[in-house]
Amino acid sequence: MRHVSVLGIGSPFGDDQAGWKVVEKLQNKQWNRRLTIKKLDRPHLQLIDEIKDGDIIFIVDAIKSGKKLGTITRLTIDDINSVSQPISTHDFGVIQSLQLARALNQLPKQLVLFGIEIGEIDKSDKISDEITNAISMMIEMISNELRRDIYARI
């Protein structure tokens, strides 16, 4: 069975904590498989070190792509490569780091990026209601993906 890692990217500010909140809830669940769940604070290029030896990597992050607040986006590595402008809220940036990893042949075997659409980042630690709802949906979505046979059998 291959190892799955779930990496929640975030910063301490407002809705930019979305990735962290998702992985915090996932960490409290019981899983019948080899699973690493981690929070990363603005990892920049260190993200490449975190993913390069991985089998299956899920990344959860706040994004800004012009969609409605709380929209959940699921991107594979092929989708990420076609993004011409970075959409992560962390400049040098999840998208650029993943594109760089690909240019250096340092991507994991499988990778999925889950994004929660946020708006302006409040400098407090409060999370808006739309994002709180999206976080709950994201947790359910990722939990279902992790439980799917396709990952259990790999």
Next chain:
Amino acid sequence: MTKKSIHIPILARVEGEGALDLEIDNHKVKSLALQIYEPPRFFEKFLEGREYNDVVDIVARICGICPIAYQMSASHAIEQAFDLHPSTWVREMRRFIYCGEWIQNHALHIHILSGPDFLGFKSAVDMAGKFPDVVKRGMRLQKLGHDILHLMGGRSTNPVGNCIGGFYRAPKVSEIKIILASLKTHLQDAIDVAHWVNTLKIPNFPQDMTYVSLRHSDEYPFNEGRLVSNKGLDIDISEFENHFKETQVPHSTAFHCHVQNKPYIVGPLARFVLNFDKLPKEAQRLSEKINLSPESKSMFDSIKARAIEMYFAILEAIRICERYTYPAESRLQNVKPKAGEGFGCTEAPRGICWHHYHMDKKGLVKSSRIVPPTSQNQAYIEEDLRLTFEKYGCHHDDSQLRLMAEMVIRNYDPCISCSVHFLNLNVVRHETC
């Protein structure tokens, strides 16, 4: 009269975001305004009422990639307020952790942020496709810096190992031996980076600049020293507010800082020019080989200065590790807060980071003032852009102007992380028909 405007949503390869408005009249710069959001101002209020060790943790979050600078400046200021004197071991290890921050920042800047400009690539991703070994070398060096931060700080982002009086934990001798071996392995990488930077086609637009940095009697500065300039300034850090004046500009939330009524530059080139004689001989010789002079007047030499400082930081880290002994205490015991004020000024990768705190008798912050390096450079970045455009010429097309503007700004490696505003480059041209 014709008007033209360009909208660039994102200034690439600068930490964070900002905005630049440029107005050209008959091929000359009529006006220029740079806007950068400044997160440290929010933190000044946020720190009020906080306990002294919380300050060290909180200020690390001001900047995602230079937390040590804020932690060191804050620690020195609060220790001065409390009249504390950490040990020689703490002093050395604070230089060591700063080596880590310089190495990782400079490696990132040279290979990922600025390097692609000089090779005609739009991004480090494009550069990695053609020169993977160059980019991998940069990432190896960046990881080396992170390893030092992890060893001393517990982790490289928002390090938790620093505290008032020292560090919560001292590395074991065995851990130091491991990192020492890694440092020695990477020394050749740093030399190769310097030579590589020397092959790049770097513009040369000399200007009469005011450089400001720390200067120490015995060493290349990290945490201690007096504030000096190449125009005669030589003051104690406590006198900063008497000589450096901040003014609000209408087009930016950041302040513009001037010394002796002039904008000025902080950062690697300023440090190099003002402290060349304090570099070890190996670093001085390397700078000569790559044609970097302490008489430099061109901000485009900054990338070379970063390469030399990265080499120096590895040499300095090796020196500290080779002399390392496990301490009796990694920090001052029985820290007793008292009411008072203190100043801290340390050399972030991008330049001096100045802190001033008033503390109450319980060790809580009454007030704070934080002047980061990026805001200090802002006024001169505008001046540099104006002078550079005058020399480069405004007749170039908009994409060329945009690239030159980005390259000039990237020389300063402005750290404007955690902001959420996009950089808009708006060019308005007036041409007489």
